[in-house]
Structures are given as structure tokens and as C-alpha cells.
Amino acid sequence: MAEYILDISGLNKRYGNIQAVDNLELKVEKGTVFGLLGPNGSGKSTTLGILLGVVQKDSGDFKWFGEEPTASQRRRLGAILESPTFYPYLSGIQNLQIVCKIKEVPESRILEVLEQVGLANRATSPFKTYSLGMKQRLAIASALLSDPEILILDEPTNGLDPQGIAEIRELILDIAGQGKTIILASHLLDEVQKVCTHFAVLKQGEKIFHGTVAESLMGNEGVEVLADDTESLRKVIGTFPSFIDMKLNNVGRLEVQLSKETAIHEFHEYLIEKGIVLTHLAYINKSLEKQFLQLLSAKS
Known part of the structure; x- marks a missing residue:
């Protein structure tokens, strides 16, 4: 106790x-x-x-x-x-x-x-x-x-x-x-x-x-992906059933938000089936800063 x-x-x-x-x-x-x-x-x-x-x-x-x-x-x-x-x-x-x-x-x-x-x-x-x-x-x-x-x-x-x-x-x-x-x-x-x-x-x-x-800090904020053809990658990600949102970050990679129950391997397998070969795939770790800013804006 x-x-x-x-x-x-x-x-x-x-x-x-x-x-x-x-x-x-x-x-x-x-x-x-x-x-x-x-x-x-x-x-x-x-x-x-x-x-x-x-x-x-x-x-x-x-x-x-x-x-x-x-x-x-x-x-x-x-x-x-x-x-x-x-x-x-x-x-x-x-x-x-x-x-x-x-x-x-x-x-x-x-x-x-x-x-x-x-x-x-x-x-x-x-x-x-x-x-x-x-x-x-x-x-x-x-x-x-x-x-x-x-x-x-x-x-x-x-x-x-x-x-x-x-x-x-x-x-x-x-x-x-x-x-x-x-x-x-x-x-x-x-x-x-x-x-x-x-x-x-x-x-x-x-x-x-x-x-x-x-x-x-448990869990993650989505995944970061990169492929040789960014436009084709965007189009295919947009058709994934659990897709929520995506944006291009300042290093030229796509940050993708998926529904919480989505397994990363399901997302990756879907891209492969659609002919997309990723050159980069990583989780986006949570940060205290992002949550802090969200808390402050939510209480404005």
C-alpha cells in the first residue's frame, strides 16, 4: 500500500x-x-x-x-x-x-x-x-x-x-x-x-x-514510414481499413495514425500486398511534451 x-x-x-x-x-x-x-x-x-x-x-x-x-x-x-x-x-x-x-x-x-x-x-x-x-x-x-x-x-x-x-x-x-x-x-x-x-x-x-x-508514455502515437514512391505510399495508406490520419514530418517521412487495435504487422502486410516496399518503418514513441500541450489546449 x-x-x-x-x-x-x-x-x-x-x-x-x-x-x-x-x-x-x-x-x-x-x-x-x-x-x-x-x-x-x-x-x-x-x-x-x-x-x-x-x-x-x-x-x-x-x-x-x-x-x-x-x-x-x-x-x-x-x-x-x-x-x-x-x-x-x-x-x-x-x-x-x-x-x-x-x-x-x-x-x-x-x-x-x-x-x-x-x-x-x-x-x-x-x-x-x-x-x-x-x-x-x-x-x-x-x-x-x-x-x-x-x-x-x-x-x-x-x-x-x-x-x-x-x-x-x-x-x-x-x-x-x-x-x-x-x-x-x-x-x-x-x-x-x-x-x-x-x-x-x-x-x-x-x-x-x-x-x-x-x-x-505507454503505447505509441502511430508509425513512421518511408518508401521510394511517397505519392503511391500516401494513396495506399489512405485505403487501409484502420487508417485515421497521416502527415509528412520535417525529415520527409510519413507519420501515420492507425486505430489502437491495429497490429503493426497487419499494416505492413497490407502495404506489401498493394505493391509498396517500405524503406523505413518505426513506431512513434509518446512524449510528455505532446501530451502536456494536448492537456493545456483541452482545458483552454
Whole structure:
């Protein structure tokens, strides 16, 4: 039976005429990597702010570890809500020593977390010399100092280059592999698809989807085909009994949508019977991005 580490019920927050969080219902299982998705202004950061006690809710409830939020509970949480802010002329170690004093954590944890985030070799370098990716990793290190059970990250790869994004992705997976629960807000769907086990989609503060990444990516979106004679291929595909739709993609291949019960070998055999020899045949895998856009347009 699932153990829920976070339970949100009827959560609301309004800023003037804007409903930032709209009657949000959400549960997060222990040990998962949970992605909170949505366009700018969807309520992701506001929701995280409420959960961390830095934003006042209007109504509704939420529970951490099955209990009402308390100061002692928050010690079991590690979080990064905004861009990392450290003293530029101090080293990574010196900045974390300050964080240790604030969090009342022993400094013996510093080298351990720096090693964990891959900054041990730059521990004595001034923060101002760090790349954006290194600054983000130092922020994650500061959140890990208290050895939290839950790590909360708001747009952890925002502004990073592809290498920095890949480094943060691997770090998140490494932390998750140690059994910690991770909740992250992001609009980078490809990254969420690669690191998250579960996700929810918000639009204008309202939850419009909640499920697992694996279930959302099950099956396929049709098949991609190519033949020497594209026009003949088009005509024959159009006569296939289970044909629904097709389009030419940007690499010159036909993307064909068939009814869900159609077996790929039946489609291929039909083409062969009609004298069509394919030079390419592949499934079109589902993507979180396409489903995300469909969800948003369906709720417009």
C-alpha cells in the first residue's frame, strides 16, 4: 500500500483577481520523484511556497508525513525556491559553514555534501568563479546539509546550458537513488520525462492531470514510414481499413495514425500486398511534451 509523504486537500491562494492555486488536491508517495508541471503563472512556485511556509494559504490543508505542518517537520525538508544566493567572495566551504550555523547542522556534513554534488575539487574556490551549473549544485548541497527526507526544487535547471542541465539531471537521479523523495517544479518537459516517476500538470492554479510518467508514455502515437514512391505510399495508406490520419514530418517521412487495435504487422502486410516496399518503418514513441500541450489546449 502506498505511503504518502505529502497530502494536499482543497488548497487555495488568490492574489487580487488572480487565483494562483485553485482548490488543489494532490498526493505524493514516499520515495518518488514528483514533477509539478505547468506554464508560467500556473501556480507551481506559489504551491511550493505554501508547502514550505513562506507563502500564506487562503484556505485548504496539507500534511507532511501524515501530520499538520510544524517547525520540526520542516527540518526534514530541504529546498531551493529561487536562484542560489551566496557570498560571492567566499568559497563553497565558507558559504556552507554559514548555512550550517543557520540550520544548526554540524560542519562535518560539508565535505560529504560537496562530494555528493561533485564540487569537492572546487570547495575552496570563490563562489563568484563558479559556473551557473556549479552554483546550482552548491545550492543543492546547502539543501542537503540537514540530510532531509524530502528535497524540493523550483526550476532546478532554469538558465543552464545543455551540459549543466545534464549534470543536474544526473545529480537528481543520484539523490533519488538514495531513497529520498524529490518534488520539483519545471517547465522543461524533456527533463521531467527523464527524471520523474510521477507528475501533475497545473494550469491557472488548477490541477488538470495527475499520474505516472511510465503510464503516460505507454503505447505509441502511430508509425513512421518511408518508401521510394511517397505519392503511391500516401494513396495506399489512405485505403487501409484502420487508417485515421497521416502527415509528412520535417525529415520527409510519413507519420501515420492507425486505430489502437491495429497490429503493426497487419499494416505492413497490407502495404506489401498493394505493391509498396517500405524503406523505413518505426513506431512513434509518446512524449510528455505532446501530451502536456494536448492537456493545456483541452482545458483552454
